[in-house]
Amino acid sequence: MINLSELTIAKARKHLDDGDFTAVELAESYLENIAKKNEEIFGYIEVYSDVLEQAKRADEMIKARKAVSLTGIPLAVKDNMLVLGKEATSSSKILKGHIGTYDATVIAKLKEAGAVLLGRTNMDEFAMGSSTETSAYGKTKNPRDMTRVPGGSSGGSAAVVASDMALGSLGSDTGGSIRQPAAFCGIVGMKPTYGAVSRFGLMAMASSLDQIGPFTKTVEDAEIIFDAIRGCDPMDSTTIPGDLYPKKEEKTKLKIGIPRDFLSMKGLDASMLENFEATITALKNKGYEIVDVSLPYMKYSLATYYILMPAEVSSNLARFDGIRFGLSEIGKDVSDSYKKTRHIGFGEEVRRRILLGTYVLSAGYADAYYNKAIQARKLIRKDFDTAFKDVDVIVTPTTPSPAWKLGAKMDDPLQMYLADIFTVPANIAELPAISVPSGTVKEGENELPAGFHIIAPYMREDILFRVAKDATK
Numbered sequence: 001m002i003n004l005s006e007l008t009i010a011k012a013r014k015h016l017d018d019g020d021f022t023a024v025e026l027a028e029s030y031l032e033n034i035a036k037k038n039e040e041i042f043g044y045i046e047v048y049s050d051v052l053e054q055a056k057r058a059d060e061m062i063k064a065r066k067a068v069s070l071t072g073i074p075l076a077v078k079d080n081m082l083v084l085g086k087e088a089t090s091s092s093k094i095l096k097g098h099i100g101t102y103d104a105t106v107i108a109k110l111k112e113a114g115a116v117l118l119g120r121t122n123m124d125e126f127a128m129g130s131s132t133e134t135s136a137y138g139k140t141k142n143p144r145d146m147t148r149v150p151g152g153s154s155g156g157s158a159a160v161v162a163s164d165m166a167l168g169s170l171g172s173d174t175g176g177s178i179r180q181p182a183a184f185c186g187i188v189g190m191k192p193t194y195g196a197v198s199r200f201g202l203m204a205m206a207s208s209l210d211q212i213g214p215f216t217k218t219v220e221d222a223e224i225i226f227d228a229i230r231g232c233d234p235m236d237s238t239t240i241p242g243d244l245y246p247k248k249e250e251k252t253k254l255k256i257g258i259p260r261d262f263l264s265m266k267g268l269d270a271s272m273l274e275n276f277e278a279t280i281t282a283l284k285n286k287g288y289e290i291v292d293v294s295l296p297y298m299k300y301s302l303a304t305y306y307i308l309m310p311a312e313v314s315s316n317l318a319r320f321d322g323i324r325f326g327l328s329e330i331g332k333d334v335s336d337s338y339k340k341t342r343h344i345g346f347g348e349e350v351r352r353r354i355l356l357g358t359y360v361l362s363a364g365y366a367d368a369y370y371n372k373a374i375q376a377r378k379l380i381r382k383d384f385d386t387a388f389k390d391v392d393v394i395v396t397p398t399t400p401s402p403a404w405k406l407g408a409k410m411d412d413p414l415q416m417y418l419a420d421i422f423t424v425p426a427n428i429a430e431l432p433a434i435s436v437p438s439g440t441v442k443e444g445e446n447e448l449p450a451g452f453h454i455i456a457p458y459m460r461e462d463i464l465f466r467v468a469k470d471a472t473k
């Protein structure tokens, strides 16, 4: 029996190549664990029926000495990425039964590498949420404390890695949906630079903010998945040509900036701050220089996000009209059919955001809201540009609090939105960012995972991974 809790992608690679176990045996171990745990945790909506065939193909690649980093590695995929011939629904009623007619670019890359796709994971409907409670299929539980949320929107992808139901997984991050659930479940979650990874075949939430990225147990593993899925894609004109990426940073001493003004704003739990300071001290002892940085416009990030994001949501989700995809409710005329389909098909949070977005884009209001938010976005970006002239990375806690109880914030959307306060700025400024586990904080009787959040300059994933490794060693 393979000890899944000790396994990482890097270790599994070595075992597979050394012949200690086969890809089929590894996949079987994961399927067994899924059979034991998934009913309660509900990280997977669907486990694919062809897992063992995929693993057999991986074994052939390994035997033929054609293995690459992810050959035979069992991974899970968020339900908003298209896989040819498989259902993909963004956990929405409106897309139930929708079958992918092509592979998303990230999926094509994983398949080519010989990765084994175990199944699709639960998420907040259309990636809108911070708790994975708005899914049309039901709630996912946090494997570290089953009475709590796993975070969101990629809560299923985080939960399956944290409970050894996959070695790694893909999520999407528009405002924190990879980093926040990673922090809540005690694992690593990374959002690449905007344009580093193709969005082709990812169901769009807010196109100028969305990025696909990995969940893993270690930083090294996150880097392995990132390297496998990144790259310029003719199918996504916003992807960055590889040769624009700078050479690896070889500076011996790196400087870390802390936006103290921003951290001192209310809402951050004292225990989270204490946990954060402990990681800072550890990094200082490793030779990092730590300074304060000022990002005066960072405090407008959340307000900016909650205008730009719903604006893009309202336009992206216009395509779900009951005619082209999924659910179709016939009304007395075409407009009535649209209304009925969208009313029945979309959940409350998605409808709220479509309404908000339509409002901030409407004639008469666009200048006051949408155009203002575009200006604020530029200022937030400029803040980061200025700060990065002095420091190599900027760090914060990933979230203001640890995972909350299931249901605790469902009736208070504003409270839910505040959970994104530290993660949203990186999406607004298109920067790479990562959450790494930083031990636990005490909440009553419980020890709950906390995350340490690192933001690096545009296209500087090399620096991001380097600091992240030091923060977890």
Ligand code: GLN
Pocket (backbone or CB within 6 Å): 127, 128, 129, 130, 152, 153, 172, 173, 174, 175, 176, 177, 178, 205, 309, 420
């Ligand atoms: N929690 C944020 C929201 O609800 C982030 C979502 C995401 O990154 N997909 O918008």
